[in-house]
Amino acid sequence: MKTTLLAASVAALLGCALACGPALAEGQYRNPDNTNPKDKGEGTYPVPYKKPVVAEVTAQLKAIRAHMDATTPTRIISKRTKQPITDLKTPNADAIFEPSDGDYGIQVYEMGVVHSGLLKAAEATGDQSFTAMTQRHFGFFAQTLPYFRAQEQKFHLERANSFSRFLDPRSLDDSGSMCAALIRARLAKVGPDLKAMIDTCSDWVINKQFRLGDGTMARKRPQEVSLWADDMYMSIPALAEMGRLTGNRKHFDDAVNNVMGMSSRMFNAELGLYTHGWHANLPDAPRFYWARANGWAVLAMSDLLDVLPKDHPGYPKVLAQLRASIKGIAERQSGSGLWHQMLDRNDSYLETSASAMFTYVIAHAVNQGWVSPTTYGSIAQAGWAGLSTRITAKGQVEGTCVGTTLAGDMVYYYHRPTSAEALHGYGPTLMAGAEIIKLVTNPAFEVQHKVRTYHYMPKGGQTDYREHH
Template identity: 50%
Template sequence: MQPNPRFLSPARWTAMFMLACVAFAPLGAEGPYRNRDNPDLGDEAEGTYPIPYHLPQPAEITAVLERIHANLDRAMETRVINAKTRAEITDLTVFNPDAVASQGDRDGFHVMTYATGVTHAGMLAAGEATGDPRYQAFVRRHLEFLGRTIPYFQAQAKQIGAKQSSYRRLFDTNALDDSGAMCAALIKARLAGIGPDLQPAITHWAEYIRFKEFRLADGTLARRRPQPESLWADDAYMCIPALAQMGRLTGDPAWYDEAAKQAVQLARHLFNPQVGLYMHGRHLNQPLTAEFRWGRANGWVIMAQAELLDVLPADHPARPEILATYRRHVQALAELQSGAGLWHQMLDKPDSYLESSCTAMFVYAIAHGINRGWLSPVTYGSVAQAGWLGLAAQVNDQGQVENSCVGTTLASDHVYYYNRPTSAHHGHAYGPVLLAGAEMLKLYQNPAFTISRQFRTYHFVPRLP
C-alpha cells in the first residue's frame, strides 16, 4: 500500500521541524544553515551548510561594513599622547620627547602603517559603493590629524632623532612597508578631494619606492632581510599600487612602466604557473627554494594586480602578461576555496586554519575582476559570493574581524605558518573586508548579468546584447 501523499509521517514532520529551526537560525549563530532562498523546508536534496548559503541582499552587506566602520571609528584614534603616562597632549606648540601618536585599541592601530593605508583605501571604496559620507569622514579625520601633527613630530624628531619618532616611517623611511600602502591611499584621497594637501608625504614615499629602495640585479624591489637578498610577495602591494597611482596622479608614463615592471618580474621570480600560486618569498643566495604558499602573501599580490590593471593603459606592452598571470592565479584560488567559503592559512594545506584576511583579499580581487570584465561571471561569480558569505560570518557583532593572522615574517618551515596566532586587534583584515564588501555591492548591481538560483546553487548569467 502506498502512503497518502497528503499526509506526512511523524518522522517526516520531525525532520521538517528541525530543518525549519536550522533555516531560521539567528544571525551570528553557528551552522548548520539551511538555504533561506529555498522555500521547501522538506527538500532533503538541499542539505545544510557550515555558513549561510544564500543570495545576500545589499542591506546585509552594508550592515557588515557599518559594523566595521563603527568599530574602527572607535578603535583607531587620532590623538597625541604621552607614551609614559598615556595622557593626551593637546598643546602641539610645546616640545615633549615622550609624545607619540596613539595606536588606539590595544595599541593595534597606528595612523601610519601599511595596514592603515589599506584601511583608508577600503573606507574610500565603501563610501563610493554605499554613498554613505561616514566612510569618507573617517579618512578625512585621519588625514587632517596627519596634517596637524607631521610638523610637530618633525620638530620633535630633530631633537630626539628620526628613528625614535612616532612618525619614523615618514622621517626615516627604510622599507616598502613604511611607504607603499600609505602613499597609494593618500593619492586616492587627494584625487577624491578628501583631506588636506599631503603632497610632500606622497612625493617622499613615492620617490623612496622608485629611487631608493634596495633592488635585485634585475631591478626587482627586494629586502635585505632575513637574508642579504630576499624577495617577498607581500611587497607587491607595498610598491605596485603606489607606483601605479603616481602614474594616475602625474600623468607620467614612467610610473606605469615601473609598476608594470615590478608586477612582471615579481611573478617571474615567485609565481608557479603550474600550481597557479605565489610562494611567500625566496632568498637569492639559496638554490632550490621550498615553496610556502601563505594565503595573505597571495592576497597582497592579487590585490596589487587588480589595482594596477585598473589604471595601466590598455595598450601597455606588459598588460597581457599581467592579466594572464592574474587570471591563472584566480583559477587556482577558486579551486582551493574551502567548503566554508574561506581560504586556508596555507592555501594548499587544508589542515591549516581558515583565515579571514586572505579571504577578503581574494573576494575583492575576484569580484573586482568580474565587475571590470577581466573575469567571467559564469565561472567566478558564485566563488566571490560564497567567499563573501564565509567572510561576513567572521565579522562579529562588535565589527571585529575574527580569525585574521597577525603579522608574519618570511619563514622556512610550515610549523611557523601553521601556528601563527590570529587576532581581531590587528589591522590586517579590516581594509580588505571593506574593499571586498564594496566590490560585492557593485557586483550585485552590475547590469552585465543576472543571478538565478537553479539546482540549489547560483548562476551568474550574462545578459544578451
Template identity: 45%
Template sequence: MNMNPTTLRSALLGALLPLALQASAQQAPAAQEKGPAAGDAMLHALTVTYPTPYKAMDAAEVKAVLDRVFGYLDRVTPAEVINKTTGAPVADLSRPDPEAVLKPGDFRLTSYEWGVTYSGMLAAGAATGDRRYTDYAVKRHQMLAQLTKTYYPTVHADPQHSAAPIKSFLNPHALDDAGALCHSFLRAKLAGSPVDYTQMISICGDFVTKKEYRLKDGTLARGGPDGKGGFKMRPLQNTLWLDDMFMGVPTMAYLGKTTGDHRYYDDAARQVLQFSKRMFNPKLGIYMHGYVEGLRDHPEFHWARANGWAVMSMVEVLEVLPKDHKDYKAVLEQLRAHIKGLASYQTKEGFWHQLIDRPDTYQETSATAIYTYAIARAVNRGYVDAKMYGPMANLAWDAVASKVTDKGQIEGICVGTGMAFDPAFYSYRPTSVLAAHGYGPTLLAGAEIIEMNKKFRFGLNDSALMYQGQ
C-alpha cells in the same frame, strides 16, 4: 515516521516555498508524467544545511556587516595626539613637542595594515554612500598631514635623535613604513579628498621608488646593505617577499596616474612581471612566499595572505595602468592565471587555507577577504567572467562575514608572518582579533561585493548559486 509519496512531495514543496519567492530562483521543471509521484520525486531539492550561508547578500546585508566593523574600529582607533607622560591631549599640533605621541588604541594608525584600512574605508564610503567611512580616512589623513608638516623638518635634520609621533613614516626604513600608506593617500587624492597630500606623498613615494633596496634587475627586495659593512638579515641577503608586490607596486602605478609620468607605470608593470617570473608556479596557479637569490631551490610554501597581496597588487595596478601600455596585457594575463589557480583551492566553507595547497592547515580570514575583493573587482572590471567567478566571490564574502563578531571584531586572522623554510612555521602561526591585517581587506571586500551584486544578479538556479544576468 514514514511518509507516502504525496505527503513527502507536499513537505518538500513547503520547504522550497521561501526559495520560490525569490524572483531570481529557478527550479527543475515539473515531471510531465501524470499520476502519483514516485518516492524519489523532489529529493534533489531537499533543504541543505550549509556551514556558510549560501546566498548573494544584498547591499543592506553587506553594509550591516561593514557597519559592525566600522563601529569597532571607530571606537578603538582614536585620531588624537597626547602627552606621553601626562596623557593630556595636545591641542596645538603646529609646534613640535618631543613628548607628543598618538593616543594608543587597538591598532597603529601608521602601519601598513592601516594603509589598507584607509583604502577600505574610502571604498566602503563610495559603495555605501555613508560618509562616516570616508570621513574616518580623511580625518586621520588630515592629522597625519599636519604632523608631517610639523615634525618632518626636525626628523629630517636629525633622524637618529629626533622624536615624532609618526617617526616611522617620516623616516622610513622599509616598504612596510611607507608603501600601503602612500597608496591610500594617492587613492584619496584621486577621489577628491580635501587633504593636502603633497608632502606626505613626496616622502613615501620617494622612498618606495628611489630608496628601497632592489636586485640588479630593479626588483624590489629585502636583505640589502645594513650601512655597517654587512647586510640586513631579515630574512636573508637579496630576498624577495611576495608581500612586497603590494607594499610598493600599487604606489608606483598610482604615482603614474597622479603625475602623468609613464616611468612609474613602466616600473610597476615590470615589478609584477619580475616577481611573477621568479615566484609564480604555473602548474599550481599560485605563488611561493619567498625567493632567495643564488639558491638552487627555493622555499616553496604557498602562504595565503602573501598570495592575497599579490592578487591585490595586480588589480590595483590594472585600475590605473593605461590599456595601451606595452605590459598591460601581460599583467592582465598574469592576474587571470592567478585567479584561476586560486579558484581551485577554495574550500567548501568558502575560505582558503593558511597554506593554500595544504588542507591540514587552518582556514584563514584575511587572505579570504583579499581574494574576495580581488576576484569581485576583476569581475566588475571585466577581467574575468562573472558567470565563472561571481558565485565563488559571493561564497567567499559569506565566509568572511561569518567571522565578523557582534562587536565588529574579525576572527581567524593570522598574525604578522615572516618568511620560513618549513611548513610548521606557517601552519602554527596564531590568529587574533587584534591582527590588523584583516580589517582593511574586509572593508574592501564588502565594498566590492556591493558593487558586484548591484551590477550583476546572482540567484538560485536549481538550488545552485549562479549568475543570472545584468
C-alpha cells in the same frame, strides 16, 4: 553610550546576515533563497549560503567602520604621563600618537588598506560617511607633521618618533601601502592635500628601496637578497597611483616590471600560486604557499590594472598573470567559502585576511570584465558567505593571522596565532563587502538561483532547465 547604541543597532541590522534563515543548530544554516521548506534535496551549510543582500552587507561594513573609528584616536599625548599635549609650538620629547585600543597603528601599511577599503565602501554604497575616518586621520597628519618634524630635529628620536615612517622611511612597509591610500584620497578629494607625505613615501618606493639588477623590489632579509610576494602590494599600487597622479608612464613601466619580475621568480605556474618568498642564493629552496602573500600579489595586480592605461604594452601581460593566479586560488577554496592559511594544505586553519583579498579580487575581476561571471561570480559570492561569519556585531574581524615573516619551515606558518586585533583583516574585508555589493547589483548580468545553487549569467543569456526533474 553612542558606541553602545551603534553596536546595538548594527547587531539588529545584521540579523539575517549572521543567522541567514532558520538555523538548525549553531553553525548550521538553510538557504533562504530556496522557498520550498520541504525540499529534501536542499542541504544545510556551515555559512550563510545565499545571494548576498545589499542592506545586510552594508550593515556589516558600517559595523567595521564604527569599530575602526572608535578604536583609532587621533590625539597627541605624553608617553610618560598619558595626558593630552595641545601645545603644537613647543616640541616635547615625550609626545607620541595616542595608542589605539586595538593596537591599530594609524600610519602602518595595514591602515593604508583600511583607508582604501573605506573609499571603496563609500563608492559602492553612496554613503560618504565611510570616508569620515579617513578625513579625520589625514587631517590629523596635516596638523601634526610640522610638530613631529620639529621634535625630531630637536631630540633625534628616530623610530621612537610617532611620525617616523614619513620623516625617515626605511622600508616598503613604511611607505608603499599608505602612499597609495594618500594618493587615492587626494584624487577623490577626501581630506587635506598631503603632498609632502606623498612625496616622502613615493620617493622611498621609486628611488631608495633595494632592488635586484633588473629593478625588482627586494629585501636584505631574511637572507642577503630575498624577494617577498608581500612586496608586490607594498610597491606596485604606489607606483601605479604615482603614474595616475603624475601622468608619467615611467611609473607604470616600473609597476609592470615588478609584476613580471616578482612573478618570474615566485609564481608556480603549475599550481597557479605564489610562494611566500625567493632567495637569490637559494633559488630552488622549498616553497611555502602562504595565503596572505598570494592575497597581496593578486590585490597588487588588480590595483595596477585599475589605473594602467589599456594601451600600455604591459596591460595584457599583467591581466594574463592575474587570471592565472585567480584560477589557482579559486580551485583551492574550501567548503566554507574561506581559504586555508597554507593554500595547498587543507589541514591548516581557515584564514580571514587572505580570504577577504581573494573575495575582493575575484569579485572585482568579474565586475571589470577581466574574468567570466559565469565561472567566477559564485566563487566570489561563496567567499563572502564565509567571510560574513568572521564579522562580529561589534564590527571586529576575527580569524586573521597576525604579522608573519618570511620563514623556512611549515611549523611556523601553521601555528601563527589569529587575532581580532590583527589589522590585516579589516581593510580587505571592507573592500570585499564593497565589491560584493557591486557584484550583486551589476547590470551586466543576473544571478540565477537554479537547482539549489547560483549562476551568474550575462543579461539576455538563454538557459534551459526543462530537462530537470
